[in-house]
Amino acid sequence: MATFEPTLLARIAKPNSGKLEGYRNDGGYATFEKVLKDKQPLDVVTQVKDSGLRGRGGAGFPCGLKWTFLPKDHPGPIYLCINADESEPCTYNNRILMEKDPHQVLEGIMLSCYAIKSQCAYFYIRYEYGTAYRTLQAAIDELYAAGLLGKNIKGSGFTLDIFLHRGAGAYICGEETGLIESLEGKRAWPRIKPPFPAIEGAFRKPTIVNNVETMACVTQIMKKGNDWFKSLGVPPDPKNPRDAGSYGPKLYTIAGHVNEPKCVELPMGVTCRDLVEKHGGGVWKGRKAKSVNPGGLSMGFIDVNAPLKGEDGKTEYDIPLDFNGPGKVGCLGLGTAAICVVDDQTSMVDVLHNVCQFFSHESCGQCTPCREGTGWMLKITDRLRRGLGRREDLDILVDVADRIGIIPGTTICGLSDGAGWPVKTAIRKFRAEFEAAIKDGTKSAYTKLQMAAAH
Amino acid sequence: MPTVYVNDKPVEIGTQKLNCVQAAELAGVEVPHYCYHPGLSVVASCRMCMVETGDLKDGKVTMIPKVFPGCQTPVKDGTVIVTGDYGKHDSKVPKLPYDPAYKPGERAKKSQADTLEGLLLNHPLDCPVCDKAGECKLQDYSYQYGRSESRLVDEKNTPPNKPHLSSKITLFTDRCILCTRCVRFTREISGTAELQVVGRGHHEEIDVFPGRPLENKLSGNVVDLCPVGALGSKDFLYTQRVWYLKNTDNVCPGCSTGCSIVTDTNKDIVYRLRARTNPDAQGYFMCDEGRWGYHYTRSTDRLTRPMAKVGGTWQPANWTQLLPKLKYAVDEAVLMSPKRVAVVLSPFLTVEEAYALGSGFKKMSDQVRLVLGPVPAVGEDDHYPKDVKGNPVQPTKFTIRAEKCPNRKGVAAVLTQLQGEVIPFESLVPEFGQLSALWFAGGYPNPEWVNDAVKAPHTPPALLVVQDFFPTKLSEAATYWLPATAAFEKEGTFVNHAGLVQTFARAAKPPVETRSELQLAFDLGNRRGLANVAAVRKDVAKAMPAFANLADVKLPTTGKRLELATV
Ligand SMILES: Cc1cc2nc3c(=O)[nH]c(=O)nc-3n(C[C@H](O)[C@H](O)[C@H](O)COP(=O)(O)O)c2cc1C
Numbered sequence A: 001m002a003t004f005e006p007t008l009l010a011r012i013a014k015p016n017s018g019k020l021e022g023y024r025n026d027g028g029y030a031t032f033e034k035v036l037k038d039k040q041p042l043d044v045v046t047q048v049k050d051s052g053l054r055g056r057g058g059a060g061f062p063c064g065l066k067w068t069f070l071p072k073d074h075p076g077p078i079y080l081c082i083n084a085d086e087s088e089p090c091t092y093n094n095r096i097l098m099e100k101d102p103h104q105v106l107e108g109i110m111l112s113c114y115a116i117k118s119q120c121a122y123f124y125i126r127y128e129y130g131t132a133y134r135t136l137q138a139a140i141d142e143l144y145a146a147g148l149l150g151k152n153i154k155g156s157g158f159t160l161d162i163f164l165h166r167g168a169g170a171y172i173c174g175e176e177t178g179l180i181e182s183l184e185g186k187r188a189w190p191r192i193k194p195p196f197p198a199i200e201g202a203f204r205k206p207t208i209v210n211n212v213e214t215m216a217c218v219t220q221i222m223k224k225g226n227d228w229f230k231s232l233g234v235p236p237d238p239k240n241p242r243d244a245g246s247y248g249p250k251l252y253t254i255a256g257h258v259n260e261p262k263c264v265e266l267p268m269g270v271t272c273r274d275l276v277e278k279h280g281g282g283v284w285k286g287r288k289a290k291s292v293n294p295g296g297l298s299m300g301f302i303d304v305n306a307p308l309k310g311e312d313g314k315t316e317y318d319i320p321l322d323f324n325g326p327g328k329v330g331c332l333g334l335g336t337a338a339i340c341v342v343d344d345q346t347s348m349v350d351v352l353h354n355v356c357q358f359f360s361h362e363s364c365g366q367c368t369p370c371r372e373g374t375g376w377m378l379k380i381t382d383r384l385r386r387g388l389g390r391r392e393d394l395d396i397l398v399d400v401a402d403r404i405g406i407i408p409g410t411t412i413c414g415l416s417d418g419a420g421w422p423v424k425t426a427i428r429k430f431r432a433e434f435e436a437a438i439k440d441g442t443k444s445a446y447t448k449l450q451m452a453a454a455h
Numbered sequence B: 001m002p003t004v005y006v007n008d009k010p011v012e013i014g015t016q017k018l019n020c021v022q023a024a025e026l027a028g029v030e031v032p033h034y035c036y037h038p039g040l041s042v043v044a045s046c047r048m049c050m051v052e053t054g055d056l057k058d059g060k061v062t063m064i065p066k067v068f069p070g071c072q073t074p075v076k077d078g079t080v081i082v083t084g085d086y087g088k089h090d091s092k093v094p095k096l097p098y099d100p101a102y103k104p105g106e107r108a109k110k111s112q113a114d115t116l117e118g119l120l121l122n123h124p125l126d127c128p129v130c131d132k133a134g135e136c137k138l139q140d141y142s143y144q145y146g147r148s149e150s151r152l153v154d155e156k157n158t159p160p161n162k163p164h165l166s167s168k169i170t171l172f173t174d175r176c177i178l179c180t181r182c183v184r185f186t187r188e189i190s191g192t193a194e195l196q197v198v199g200r201g202h203h204e205e206i207d208v209f210p211g212r213p214l215e216n217k218l219s220g221n222v223v224d225l226c227p228v229g230a231l232g233s234k235d236f237l238y239t240q241r242v243w244y245l246k247n248t249d250n251v252c253p254g255c256s257t258g259c260s261i262v263t264d265t266n267k268d269i270v271y272r273l274r275a276r277t278n279p280d281a282q283g284y285f286m287c288d289e290g291r292w293g294y295h296y297t298r299s300t301d302r303l304t305r306p307m308a309k310v311g312g313t314w315q316p317a318n319w320t321q322l323l324p325k326l327k328y329a330v331d332e333a334v335l336m337s338p339k340r341v342a343v344v345l346s347p348f349l350t351v352e353e354a355y356a357l358g359s360g361f362k363k364m365s366d367q368v369r370l371v372l373g374p375v376p377a378v379g380e381d382d383h384y385p386k387d388v389k390g391n392p393v394q395p396t397k398f399t400i401r402a403e404k405c406p407n408r409k410g411v412a413a414v415l416t417q418l419q420g421e422v423i424p425f426e427s428l429v430p431e432f433g434q435l436s437a438l439w440f441a442g443g444y445p446n447p448e449w450v451n452d453a454v455k456a457p458h459t460p461p462a463l464l465v466v467q468d469f470f471p472t473k474l475s476e477a478a479t480y481w482l483p484a485t486a487a488f489e490k491e492g493t494f495v496n497h498a499g500l501v502q503t504f505a506r507a508a509k510p511p512v513e514t515r516s517e518l519q520l521a522f523d524l525g526n527r528r529g530l531a532n533v534a535a536v537r538k539d540v541a542k543a544m545p546a547f548a549n550l551a552d553v554k555l556p557t558t559g560k561r562l563e564l565a566t567v
């Protein structure tokens, strides 16, 4: 494993890695130019589809397949929206790509637009990402100057404009239809589906929404080929006919109580334990891990010490972080592959209260179950941390967490699923700790943190 | 024929494009809902209308494991809808072949109870002091679908009330369930977009933009739309408990749109007008001018008893003595010189009143002239929605008409029938001095409309009888000034701008000393006894082919569109 050569992050340490010249020297845009000359849009769609690339934005939807949902022979315009709202706690892999290797992402956008016959891409960037915004704007300016963007690129007849759009400062702006609403200048209230964006998206036109890392993967797939891509990661589980596999490299971010928080690129399927212990330098202050979020807060918690059934000596800590792994231990999925470590000295009551604060603050508030449910869960967890909990509160929390979300069908978007999973997994897996805290009336030691902001 | 199954009951939907709420309604099943409103866009956010859905195909039912918002889910041939009320359905309807493990309605019911629990978490439960109590969907559905106890032990959110929202409307912020109907109304129907949602999550509130209160000519509709007691009409606030109100189907007399309305009264006092759904008239809404325009009926300036001019000053008269005098004077004028007798029928009269009065005078002498009263026109037709600059946007969703009377077409039709032409009031004015008698059946809520039409003072006719609410240039010159009745105070028929004929019932009795226009027509025309609208309606139907079905067919409360060749 130590010998794995990063591809997506290959250039980030280079001086001036964001400049066009350096990118071209490393073979950048050669793929795009070749594709423009030699390939039909459909060839690109087919190749991406065959690569098995699944979206890196959180849902893991097969990328090429999504592209095929666009209406055939549409007169246009068709839009590509790049989702760089990156607001899932502990997630910063998009940011590194945008700040350190913007051209890799932009080339992916250009290839994708060519594939889906879009002449216009909107790059929706989280407002707080000022550096990423400025870096990308400089890179786009370079591309226009070099004739790689604009009308009739290099005489190919292909026209493309890329517009940057700074986000509206809310987690919900990352939900694809919330993003579209926000892009249109409205409040980022997710739309009801159908119609899905591929049929009716931005400005009521067919639209594809893809994540930044997905775009970087497209660049590499078109450059290095499907054999390379499929040589990494995990093939489909033969026992699960609906599994599309988890191929390719993945950027994992490691955060929380670790010695070395960082973003690493690894083939899909690295275990949680390896990520923390090997790549993250282990748990800080010589402590042990108690729990880990396998892919952003909204995926729920794993219990590091809970044994895996039928796998001798292994625990939930050993699950592979591919699209399927977290689901096997009662978590929602891989999410953004951002893992957050909770050490054994930290109270799960505090952790959960913090989580509930996030989701109740970020719920866009249109669906009753999410708006009221997230608020209620916050009030209960706040009471728990003040030492005023009651046993029945735990049942109410699980009940509420179970019933909100698109999984039972009670909300418009996935935020409420994400708000429910950490609550139900924390209480189901750490119930004894919660019960003890309630019984003892333990008061929380932590005070609310002030949020820092820079952009 | 495409068929949908609602709680096992098959209903044919024909070619209609329906959602589950609408399809269930066809089957007689109410799916409770808050955010959904047929006149607004679908947002499917309140999650009250949750249903279970599936398909019936080749004799097999496949149900989807998730619950769905019925308002957002379209139906097609073979769609199976199971609602939370499945348990209450008619046991005689044969059960569909569900999977034996499937428990119909259980998930929908639970989901609805969950939604209600959510909605009530931060709700103040102040029904005893809430205007909406008694007609509140939160009350109704909580009673039918909710749980009886709250599991919340924490403090509720207490956002401040917002009486500054509008001069006419106040917001009890804590009662709001954020269905966004009101917001969508101002964006989609009025187009004025004053309302918005501020804040996030459970701290969300309805609000206006600073310095831009909710002031538009359709604003009152948000009160009707609000399913709970959050938005209150300041006009109605704390005046009545709704269960004391009598609700009468009525037609708004405010303009020629002729909105279908409900008039809410208690002990013959009008307290509130609300829009009544009628796609043929106006749709779902009404304008503020109409909604709050009923106050003239309660004005202290309103004439409530007959007056006779004695020695240049007004003296109250009593009907028993007055009637024979009136009748004698009128008869004599007609006898002496019928050509110099004119009868003005205002466009505020009902078809029946105009017909009874007009035909009564024509019976005395064919030479008596019937004249259409002043037709008030204010500005231009006002179309909605508007864009930010105030220009109307297509398609039009609501129009407030410049013609500020409800029945010009109906009265004109009567006049054409009775004398072959419609003589406008303006052409009569210069002749005032030459008339021996003028009977003016007015009923103008705004005296200026009469004053404007009369213009400069003229020598009054020798006998001038004015029936109207308020003093005008005409009433000042009159020999007799009689009280009038308002649209809410009588049964009758109006014909709107598009020829829609709407009959309506009486919502309130007029003041005691008022004799209705119809009754006077009976009295003058030697028809004995109490005026009888049905009898007049029969006469109208017989005399005028366009109104033929007024007689025997009981018109639907939404009215009937007639081809009036005459107007
Ligand atoms: C509440 C919520 C927040 C989301 N935030 C992001 C985000 O910040 N970035 C992102 O790429 N996808 C986010 N998503 C997922 C997007 O809806 C969408 O699935 C994704 O952008 C598709 O891109 P992909 O197919 O390339 O993964 C979010 C989803 C939800 C429900």
Ligand code: SF4
Binding pocket: A172, A189, A190, A362, A363, A364, A365, A366, A367, A368, A370, A371, A411, A412, A413, A414, A415, A416
């Ligand atoms: S689930 Fe929550 S965040 Fe998503 S649309 Fe509904 S209220 Fe908004």
Ligand code: SF4
Binding pocket: B175, B176, B177, B178, B179, B180, B181, B182, B183, B206, B222, B225, B226, B227, B228, B230, B231
């Ligand atoms: S004020 Fe009434 S209509 Fe408006 S969102 Fe609240 S509950 Fe709905």
Ligand code: FES
Binding pocket: B032, B033, B034, B035, B036, B043, B044, B045, B046, B047, B048, B049, B050, B069, B070, B071, B072
């Ligand atoms: S009525 Fe269907 S979700 Fe509100």
